[in-house]
């Protein structure tokens with residue numbers, strides 16, 4: 001008999017067929033308590049769980065006693081209680097690498113569109129306000145040869161540094177927990193403490209995971225350290241930045257602008273004050289959202305679940321130590 005799995009994200013037809021070849025699949029809309037209650041039997045017998053978003057915590061795990069592996073269609077896994085998974089010997093698989101270059105492209109798009117005010121001036125032209133040659137009121141600031149500080153020099157940070165260094169001749173600063181020799185030798189990146197990075201950077205780019213240590217790592221005190229001409233880009237996770245403090249800093253001129261792909265609450269409420277600010281470029285968490293990359297992520301998530309439930313895990317596993 002094929003192992004039972006719960007799928008809570010729709011997949012392209014060919015990938016769904018591959019999943020069906022290996023498993024007996026129950027597709028549900030999410031992993032909320034209501035959905036679990038509605039499909040209690042299927043959740044109780046499932047050995048695998050594949051999807052993205054939603055909290056996978058002790059409460060959900062208690063309803064899934066047969067679970068052996070989770071496969072998330074994302075690299076970030078802050079919505080999973082990894083300690084609870086470890087206690088129950090459940091593998092957690094994710095999709096690093098396949099999305100790295102695409103997310104770095106998105107971050108560079110935010111750097112350029114905030115500095116050169118692309119969305120704001122697009123609206124201005126379409127509103128018929130282009131009546132004569134532009135003047136200082138429409139000018140932006142240069143990106144090339146400025147200093148770009150990266151918080152989190154992991155896979156995505158490295159790909160961003162490559163673009164900024166080779167494409168735009170930028171100086172690279174970074175802050176991480178350990179030294180990154182590849183970034184230093186290939187892109188001349190300089191490791192520094194958070195305070196130095198915030199003080200010296202023209203662009204501060206966040207590609208950090210959300211953890212207890214990174215929650216609100218950037219608050220009012222940190223924003224005050226930044227240059228008034230500086231721009232903050234966040235494509236890590238919303239709660240890494242205190243959004244209320246950021247809103248205040250953008251309003252009172254502590255900070256020049258912000259480019260945000262992620263928010264403290266997602267979807268960001270339509271009446272959030274931060275969305276009313278002209279110096280904010282807001283995206284709906286689209287870091288990896290291209291046809292090619294989202295397909296690649298879904299493909300890897302399916303392969304990851306097959307490997308995990310067949311005891312053949314050799315990559316993309318958050319907690320491989322529990323196999324021993």
Ligand SMILES: NC(=O)C1=CN([C@@H]2O[C@H](COP(=O)(O)OP(=O)(O)OC[C@H]3O[C@@H](n4cnc5c(N)ncnc54)[C@H](OP(=O)(O)O)[C@@H]3O)[C@@H](O)[C@H]2O)C=CC1
Nearest residue numbers: 076152153154155156176177178208209213235236287288
């Ligand atoms: N907006 C979007 O659509 C997307 C967002 N993301 C987000 O980006 C994050 C990063 O992805 P990826 O680059 O693949 O992950 P990596 O694990 O490769 O990189 C994470 C980096 O963060 C650093 N880091 C972690 N904790 C701290 C800390 N407390 N202080 C300083 N540095 C820290 C790590 O430091 P060290 O190297 O020293 O260990 C590492 O350099 C994901 O976790 C996810 O949240 C990812 C994909 C898409």
Ligand SMILES: O=CC(=O)O
Nearest residue numbers: 073074075076288
């Ligand atoms: O935010 C997206 C991810 O893959 O993590």
